[in-house]
Amino acid sequence: MYKQQPYLDKIEEVIARGPYHDDWESLSAYRVPKWYRDAKFGIFIHWGVYSVPAFDSEWYSRNMYIQGSRAYQHHRETYGPQNKFGYKDFIPLFQAKHYDPEEWADLFVSSGAKYVVPVAEHHDGFQMYQSALSHWNAVEMGPRRDTLGELTRALKERGLVNGASSHRIEHWFFMGHGKEFDSDIKEPMERGDFYWPAQKEPQDHFDFFSQPTPTEEFLDDWLIRTCELIDAYRPNVLYFDWWISHSSAKKNLKKIAAYYYNRAAEWGREVVINYKHDAFAFGCAVPDVERGVFSQVKPFYWQTDTAVARNSWCYTEGNSYKDPEEILQYLADVVSKNGNLLLNIGPKADGTIPEEDAHILREVGKWLSVNGEAIYGSHVWREYGEGPTVLSEGQFTDGQKPAYTAQDFRYTAKDGALYAIAMKAATEGTYCLTRFALRSPESWPCFDGIVTSVEALGFPGAILGWERTKEGLMIQTKGIDSPYPVVFRITTG
Numbered sequence: 001m002y003k004q005q006p007y008l009d010k011i012e013e014v015i016a017r018g019p020y021h022d023d024w025e026s027l028s029a030y031r032v033p034k035w036y037r038d039a040k041f042g043i044f045i046h047w048g049v050y051s052v053p054a055f056d057s058e059w060y061s062r063n064m065y066i067q068g069s070r071a072y073q074h075h076r077e078t079y080g081p082q083n084k085f086g087y088k089d090f091i092p093l094f095q096a097k098h099y100d101p102e103e104w105a106d107l108f109v110s111s112g113a114k115y116v117v118p119v120a121e122h123h124d125g126f127q128m129y130q131s132a133l134s135h136w137n138a139v140e141m142g143p144r145r146d147t148l149g150e151l152t153r154a155l156k157e158r159g160l161v162n163g164a165s166s167h168r169i170e171h172w173f174f175m176g177h178g179k180e181f182d183s184d185i186k187e188p189m190e191r192g193d194f195y196w197p198a199q200k201e202p203q204d205h206f207d208f209f210s211q212p213t214p215t216e217e218f219l220d221d222w223l224i225r226t227c228e229l230i231d232a233y234r235p236n237v238l239y240f241d242w243w244i245s246h247s248s249a250k251k252n253l254k255k256i257a258a259y260y261y262n263r264a265a266e267w268g269r270e271v272v273i274n275y276k277h278d279a280f281a282f283g284c285a286v287p288d289v290e291r292g293v294f295s296q297v298k299p300f301y302w303q304t305d306t307a308v309a310r311n312s313w314c315y316t317e318g319n320s321y322k323d324p325e326e327i328l329q330y331l332a333d334v335v336s337k338n339g340n341l342l343l344n345i346g347p348k349a350d351g352t353i354p355e356e357d358a359h360i361l362r363e364v365g366k367w368l369s370v371n372g373e374a375i376y377g378s379h380v381w382r383e384y385g386e387g388p389t390v391l392s393e394g395q396f397t398d399g400q401k402p403a404y405t406a407q408d409f410r411y412t413a414k415d416g417a418l419y420a421i422a423m424k425a426a427t428e429g430t431y432c433l434t435r436f437a438l439r440s441p442e443s444w445p446c447f448d449g450i451v452t453s454v455e456a457l458g459f460p461g462a463i464l465g466w467e468r469t470k471e472g473l474m475i476q477t478k479g480i481d482s483p484y485p486v487v488f489r490i491t492t493g
Helices: 004-017 034-039 070-078 087-093 099-109 146-159 168-174 216-233 247-267 326-337 355-374
Strands: 041-045 115-121 161-166 237-240 273-275 286-290 302-307 339-345 409-414 419-421 429-431 449-456 465-468 473-478 486-492
Touching: 004 216, 004 247, 034 326, 034 339, 041 099, 041 161, 041 355, 099 146, 099 355, 115 146, 115 216, 115 237, 146 161, 146 168, 146 216, 161 216, 216 326, 286 473, 302 326, 326 339, 326 355, 326 409, 339 355, 355 409, 355 486, 419 429, 449 465
Parallel strands: 041 115, 041 339, 115 161, 161 237, 237 273, 273 286, 286 302, 302 339
Antiparallel strands: 409 419, 419 486, 429 473, 449 486, 465 473
């Protein structure tokens, strides 16, 4: 078993030499880098041991030990009782025989994504990278390859920004239900074991002050694992799941941030931490809204993470997929409100990316190859958009596809041009942008200047006429037939 103290001493040394220290006041000097604000679109990847059963969700390692759950029953019927075939027994089946990081990276380039964030360690505690802290990793077991390292190299070769996601802290309680009945989760356990710490009194923790709190040994292990990941792979994006919000995590969370920011300063890099809820003091990192958006534009930069499937982050048999139109509408909405979209895919256990996932990414990429000037490097306008469709605000609000109309628009601005993104193509070819209505004594429009030209991106042969009226900027088109959002570039004088 590795000794914690030498690495803890190293962490303190890096923090001490600054420029960031492990307190909110110091960390509030952080600024969101320009490359990230310009990127707008990234790829999230949930791939691991949970991809082998391909059932329920990426929480299979927890749910298979909850008596009466779908996963519990499925496991017993498919693999046998949990004391004979436990979660650890999936590891030899996770061989990733067809994993080709070069092929993955090519697909991500074709999608138009600018950064990629693979899950380095999920709640199940299996590390998808080489580690000196535990033998339960992809180099020593399962694929017997440094899956994260190989993908990181392939991404960098293609100019994509590499990231990593750590969900390790949730492991504190994730496997504990296996102690409620006869399963393979048994004492004794020690640090470094796959199921450690698996609480003696199983309990889920979904609030910020739940008991029992993680031990100092576990929290230091989480700190060291995260810093090892930072040092070994130098991710430019470090993503955390929700449980870093727990009160017990704050001390080491600040240490992680200071360590990461200081390392980045040493390496000459600008990096990003994504967090949920209010785990960080505001302004110290980039907030993330899981499977949801804000209803209005925000003065601060933010991110949403969502998945190509509604029901799961990982691949499961029978995933319920969204369509490319919905993803593109989602992207336009998020960017217009000062945010980034991190879109998740779920590869199969053998390392192949399902065709459904790949199709969505390719279609997004085709649209961005034509309309990317309205997305990449853009910034917010006076208003994010207009139209009758009202979105619910907050996390987990992507359960149904929004019913956008040709009256729904999202606005962005860049290099002196304005972009109006029609969320739905008009069947009759007529669009009305009410924010450009001519001023009258009774009303004040959003735009009170001169429009000099209007053109539709990607439709050079389309007949297009326009005029400003008291109702709005009226755009008449013929020859624009698209299943995806239509973008108009508006120049002003």
